[in-house]
Amino acid sequence: MSPQVGVPVDHDAVPKIIVKYQALLDKMAASDMPPEAEYRQVIEKISRYRIKAAQENLDDPEKVEELCNCGQVEELVEQADDEMMVLDMYLKERWWEYVKDVPIEYDPASPGDDQDGVDWEVPPEKNEEAKAAEAKK
Numbered sequence: 001m002s003p004q005v006g007v008p009v010d011h012d013a014v015p016k017i018i019v020k021y022q023a024l025l026d027k028m029a030a031s032d033m034p035p036e037a038e039y040r041q042v043i044e045k046i047s048r049y050r051i052k053a054a055q056e057n058l059d060d061p062e063k064v065e066e067l068c069n070c071g072q073v074e075e076l077v078e079q080a081d082d083e084m085m086v087l088d089m090y091l092k093e094r095w096w097e098y099v100k101d102v103p104i105e106y107d108p109a110s111p112g113d114d115q116d117g118v119d120w121e122v123p124p125e126k127n128e129e130a131k132a133a134e135a136k137k
Contacts, residue, residue, distance in 0.1 A: 013073035014061050017054040020080035021047040027087060037096035043083065050076060 010016070024047050033040050053067040061073045068076055090096070 007072060007074050010074045010077065013077050014054045014058055014064055016077045017064065017073065017080065018051050020077060020084070021051045021054075024080065024083055024087060025051075027084070027091075031091050033091060033096055038099065039090060039096065043087070050080075 024043060028040050028044065035041075050064075050068055053064050057063040057067070064073050064076070065071070070076060070079065
């Protein structure tokens with residue numbers, strides 16, 4: 001369904017979407033990337049959504065394009081290929097190991113901290129009114 005210049009029409013694009021996005025899911029499932037890795041969660045959601053859209057609309061590529069809202073079906077196939085390359089790099093380099101939560105030592109809403117007279121529970125305009133009233137004293 002590709003009216004886009006430079007992207008050849010592929011009448012098998014919708015079934016390819018199913019195969020290629022399932023391959024992404026299978027590769028992640030067989031890997032040692034933890035299920036809580038953000039990248040894995042995002043790619044799993046996108047892959048499952050696109051597989052479902054393709055399975056439910058095998059004979060309607062325009063509907064798949066509408067549901068996925070990310071280009072022509074031929075481009076969705078290319079995106080799956082590109083994502084497979086990224087996934088291979090991600091797994092090889094074990095990038096999920098470099099993303100760790102960082103403890104934050106400063107909590108601006110903690111009682112007793114210098115908050116410059118700001119009450120974090122009050123809308124900003126009310127804080128300004130309180131500051132103005134305090135300045136008049």
